[in-house]
Amino acid sequence: MSQSSTLKHKIVVTRNLGPDVMPILEGRTEIDLVVWPEDRACDREWLLRNATGAAALVIMVSDKIDAEVLDAAGPGLRAVSTMSVGYEHVDVKELAKRSIALGYTPDVLTEAVADVCIMLALMAGRNAKQTAALVNEGNWPQFSWAPFLFCGPQLSAPSPSRQRTAGFIGFGRIAKATLARLVPFGFTRCIYGANPNSTRQGSSDDSDKELADRLGLASVRRVDLDTVASESDVVFVLAPGSPSTYHVVNEEFLRRMKKTSVLVNASRGTLVDSDALARVLKEGGIWAAGLDVVEGEPNIPADHPLVREPRCVILPHIGSATNETRVDMASLAANNALAAALGEPMPCALNL
Amino acid sequence: MSQSSTLKHKIVVTRNLGPDVMPILEGRTEIDLVVWPEDRACDREWLLRNATGAAALVIMVSDKIDAEVLDAAGPGLRAVSTMSVGYEHVDVKELAKRSIALGYTPDVLTEAVADVCIMLALMAGRNAKQTAALVNEGNWPQFSWAPFLFCGPQLSAPSPSRQRTAGFIGFGRIAKATLARLVPFGFTRCIYGANPNSTRQGSSDDSDKELADRLGLASVRRVDLDTVASESDVVFVLAPGSPSTYHVVNEEFLRRMKKTSVLVNASRGTLVDSDALARVLKEGGIWAAGLDVVEGEPNIPADHPLVREPRCVILPHIGSATNETRVDMASLAANNALAAALGEPMPCALNL
The missing domain is CATH 3.40.50.720 (NAD(P)-binding Rossmann-like Domain)
Known part of the structure; x- marks a missing residue:
């Protein structure tokens, strides 16, 4: 099989999830991984530009996911995966309308x-x-x-x-x-x-x-x-x-x-x-x-x-801020995105 | 019985213990109650002067109880009652030598x-x-x-x-x-x-x-x-x-x-x-x-x-600082002193 015929699934991640979690997504031949390179909240312009053609997005609570982002990603987007249990930053109606799944991280926190x-x-x-x-x-x-x-x-x-x-x-x-x-x-x-x-x-x-x-x-x-x-x-x-x-x-x-x-x-x-x-x-x-x-x-x-x-x-909203729990949340968010990109069932999807 | 023949037992208290606790000692005809009147740690001079003739002392951790205080109290002193579980501020050897009991407040905290x-x-x-x-x-x-x-x-x-x-x-x-x-x-x-x-x-x-x-x-x-x-x-x-x-x-x-x-x-x-x-x-x-x-x-x-x-x-040593526990500690300290003054067994005495 020639390299050009291999279909790569693009996953865009809006924050580096650290050495315990990134290997879940890194080095997989079937994945084209794009990660926001800075140690601060992802710029919206960067996200809009890089989302194009993505199969899944791994996002943080600081990223607002609305019709504009979904349009930028295009029809190949299968899932948005947020590293949080809350999803007020995601327009779930827009996701449902387009049959895009939402992954989230309850239980682990x-x-x-x-x-x-x-x-x-x-x-x-x-x-x-x-x-x-x-x-x-x-x-x-x-x-x-x-x-x-x-x-x-x-x-x-x-x-x-x-x-x-x-x-x-x-x-x-x-x-x-x-x-x-x-x-x-x-x-x-x-x-x-x-x-x-x-x-x-x-x-x-x-x-x-x-x-x-x-x-x-x-x-x-x-x-x-x-x-x-x-x-x-x-x-x-x-x-x-x-x-x-x-x-x-x-x-x-x-x-x-x-x-x-x-x-x-x-x-x-x-x-x-x-x-x-x-x-x-x-x-x-x-x-x-x-x-x-x-x-x-x-x-x-x-x-x-x-x-x-x-x-x-x-306290400044540190409820889930422990090493163990944030690793579990980030891992679940990465695995949700990976499963969606590969066309498999997500470990933890919200029923939209 | 004439008033002059009534033997009153003197209890000296180095801090006002508040409205929930002071009634244990107040208004008892057999007790002559002397309380440090200020809302700060008791002056040592005041304690030395007022201890004279006391049957019992109710003290705080800020009061150092040594031979000088015991001498000032004189031979009628039956007990020192501290509102604390620790007793580093009390010279227990001096107490033992004079057969003076030590009341304290474990368990309740x-x-x-x-x-x-x-x-x-x-x-x-x-x-x-x-x-x-x-x-x-x-x-x-x-x-x-x-x-x-x-x-x-x-x-x-x-x-x-x-x-x-x-x-x-x-x-x-x-x-x-x-x-x-x-x-x-x-x-x-x-x-x-x-x-x-x-x-x-x-x-x-x-x-x-x-x-x-x-x-x-x-x-x-x-x-x-x-x-x-x-x-x-x-x-x-x-x-x-x-x-x-x-x-x-x-x-x-x-x-x-x-x-x-x-x-x-x-x-x-x-x-x-x-x-x-x-x-x-x-x-x-x-x-x-x-x-x-x-x-x-x-x-x-x-x-x-x-x-x-x-x-x-x-934290500034607030381990026992709750209303319920401090009332329990102060009540026990008051009851220890009262029992000792009346010649009864103290509810909670340290084995010296």
């Missing part, structure tokens, strides 16, 4: 994000923002100890007689992995709700009972959002970003929460009304908040009302 | 400190110092995302095939409460050691097996310190401060640790050689450290070598 949920619940409750700043700014020597200084509500139950209730908005894999981690902290009760506009999905009473039995909890129960707000010691926001979940944690929700409670958001910033949260924190309506995401990120300046709140811990 | 151990392991591993600073200093908008930016080793096992080992120096109640919390993070193996100079105490192979079975771990094993260093993914330092534990984590120990491992110290600063830790962190010998205590605290300036290390998270 479950444990990493659940870790961050526990970290944020602890950091918020334990005043980590103020106490770490005290040391980092060199104020520990002048610090005057007092029996109740920096004290807030304890995440764990200090004794079996003091109960703890975990609340969740959204109750998928990350929520369940977070709940499992809370059991040895003395949590005995789990309540969860979804946006009232969404249809009921997933959990049934049966599986709630099974989950409670498996984790050794007194109860796992689906309730309305008012109950999640009023009865939880910590509320974890873990539902996808979408118009139906926009500001599901609004001022009314926050005002129903206990004064000793903590809010954690590790899903999407749009689910929480930042202005309402800043107001309620300032007035002591809840104890603290821990956020891995903020509406409008990354444009969150130092004078943002939440950055200025001493008991609002904010 | 177990859960709060175990919470901080998990928080520090997560914060160190997840680069919380750098990532939180990025947001707090207003640098999120300029921040350039990259697939592996801020990524370190994940605390939890990303899949059941990737094992995690927890290591402990000191294996008392706080260590066991920390270990229990690590199980849903995917830890399957626990190894622990004590200072080689200390005599073996507490755990036997039998109770190790029972603990492993109860927590669902593959193994719990006492090993030498070299093995704790070389095989642990996280090392938790949770042994008491004493001459025999001084710098038990030294340069040799740190050099044996895995490059991907994390060190957590929530016991006493003297157990870890700060200069060695700063050197090993700088050279990448271990991934990160999370410290609630530092040798020489609180005199830790902003240019301290550990404060300057970007992956060394430091």
